[in-house]
Amino acid sequence: MDTGRRNIDLHLSHEEITEDHPDPLVSCLQIVASHFNRPTSLTVLTAGLPHETDQFTPELVVRAATRINLEATPRRTALSKHPAFTLPVIVALKKRGPVVILEKAGKGAFSVALPGRSEPHTLTDLEIMEDYAGWTISFKEAAAAPSGLHGPVTKKGAENWFWGPLRTYWKSMVQVMMAASVINLLALASPLFVMNVYDRVLPNKALSSLWVLALGLSIAFVFDLLLKVSRATLIDYVGRKLDIHVSSALFEKVMNIRLQERPESTGVFANHISQYEYVREFFTASTLSLLVDVCFLFLFLFVIYLLGGWMVIVPAIAVVLVIVSALVLQAFVSRYLARAQSDAAQRHGLLVESLTAMETLKSLRAEGYFLAKWERFIQEGSRTQSQIKAYSSLAVNIAQFLQQMTTVWVVVAGVYRFAENEITMGVIIAIVMLSGRTVAPLAQMTTILTRARYAFAALKTLDDVMGQPDERVGMKDYVNRVVLDGELEFRNVSFQYPAVDRTILSEVSFHISPGEKVGILGAIGSGKTTLARLASGLYTPTSGEVLVDGVDVRQYHPYEVRKAVGLVVQETDLFRGSLKENVLVAKPGASDDEILFACRMAGVDAFAARHPMGYDMPVGERGSFLSSGQIQSIALARVFLISPPILFLDEPSSALDLAAEKVLIRHLKEAIWPDQTLILATHRQAMLALVNRLIVLDNGKVVADGPKDRVLAALAERAAARAVQDLSDTSNDFGEDDDQEEPPRQSGQA
The missing domain is CATH 3.40.50.300 (P-loop containing nucleotide triphosphate hydrolases)
Incomplete structure (x- = not known):
């Protein structure tokens, strides 16, 4: 444990908190901040945090700690089972409420800071254990401090707001990949089962072997089911946690963008924010599993080679053709992608603007005008989307066609080899099944590539949003000032x-x-x-x-x-x-x-x-x-x-x-x-x-x-002078008109 004493201003933290924020948990956080020589300002710690009342929670403490470059870890466990932690640590007590354990104070005793007390108290291990309420919050200094209070996001901003949080779930991602890998390995069981039944069970009528094989395959399918359920649960967990973290960061950023940098169209801006759905779906849906499936096609090709030798050429050619067709058609899709996003943003902008100004719109009888604009946007967007869908559907159809042709030509090649007694009927059936399993994931490659383009385009848009100037940037180490006089x-x-x-x-x-x-x-x-x-x-x-x-x-x-x-x-x-x-x-x-x-x-x-x-x-x-x-x-x-x-x-x-x-x-x-x-x-x-x-x-x-x-007298004099001047100007105007009248004709003039 780190028990080195630091200069901690307990009294100042308490006075600041009791004036504006009576929650003792915030007071404890200020004491911890003082220990680490971080800003103790209530405003820096709590301003803008998502709480509807003054009640603070351990989860909010974690978010507040990141503002001063501290990592907070809440734990809800018995104190006897609590891992060793670095002091100071916030401990919840039943009678005293949350307190801060500062350092050891001799054998079996600790120096404890209580909110509202200017001097630390000494509590024994037994007193803390008896009064323990079930949770603690430990702290440590973060590895690297951002350049501002909330870390300004630049061209590499996604590293901070998206990739960073995504990396925190790397263990879950690895588990998903491991589950997908085992599922692919279990996929070999079915073709091998069929091959053995046709080649060994049927010719020899070995019914006992049949039941052994069937039981083994059933067990494999049970594991396959459990792994798929576990994989879906993990993907849902990562998606939910990432969604909460990243969407909250996006909304917090929107709330703190400088008004001078605010986009002109609220609807378009809202559409840009909603594009986060593309990013989340791509990185947390079944995309990862599909990528693993694509990687395992080489294993299936290798097994086909072991079973059928040169017959592996047929599915290998199909794999190459599917990949080439998908990449070529994606080049056409990319031409329309940016236009589709722009069309969607324009539609959303018009919708928000119309709903916001509905009363004015109706009073001006402008429904037809806005409906015409809406239909124009819809038609333009529909044409773009139809092109994207056409190319995507063509790629899927080509993949399915090649999968069907693979089955045909594998059977044809297998018949020739069977006629030469080089392979058995069971091997032909197994190769057909493995070939289908090899090409099948590639049929979804176009879908994956389209979603990837949408996701990375959305990520770039969101990165621009997160890169907008933040009115809070650059205040991590500022001297906290409070307005008192009103000058x-x-x-x-x-x-x-x-x-x-x-x-x-x-x-x-x-x-x-x-x-x-x-x-x-x-x-x-x-x-x-x-x-x-x-x-x-x-x-x-x-x-x-x-x-x-x-x-x-x-x-x-x-x-x-x-x-x-x-x-x-x-x-x-x-x-x-x-x-x-x-x-x-x-x-x-x-x-x-x-x-x-x-x-x-x-x-x-x-x-x-x-x-x-x-x-x-x-x-x-x-x-x-x-x-x-x-x-x-x-x-x-x-x-x-x-x-x-x-x-x-x-x-x-x-x-x-x-x-x-x-x-x-x-x-x-x-x-x-x-x-x-x-x-x-x-x-x-x-x-x-x-x-x-x-x-x-x-x-x-x-x-x-x-x-x-x-000032009122001066304004009155100026108004009077202006009135006189206006009257004078009016008189001059009449005089000029009289001068411009045609003179009377002289007698005798024509």
């Missing part, structure tokens, strides 16, 4: 959305002190919403800096920024489920009192109280069962639930009527604490009662910044 500053910030030529923000600079209440004014498209996205770290500036508490937001973990900057955007998305579930998305472990307070302040309680199901009322997909104002109220409740130092509200009353707006203003005055920074982007005059400073944007630039009264 926000923009320094010469310019921003341009991808694939958009226009600059949204240009050299924007301003400073907002902690606790300041600031309003953002500007015309539509002036950049107010973009300011909110930059402040919350959803996007990064094209140039310049966004600072929170005097620190560039890129130095924070993204979760810390979004925890500190509570953002309410104009178009809030709700998720299918209940009202309570949609509020709890912001803080899964919130108490009922916290939920009720946040909902009262946001106005959610007003309509929830009138519904028979209350907070269990369904909201529909994307909030389809609610009004725009109700959806906006839920968005406010989410922010009030986390109570961030900086509150950025983007048009919070745009969907409310005047009465609801007055109630919202009253609740906001009550809910916003004095030291909380408020940034309010609005067009509504009444909402300005919440702020005492205004920043005015025009075409992505700050054109005014100062106390509310002074």
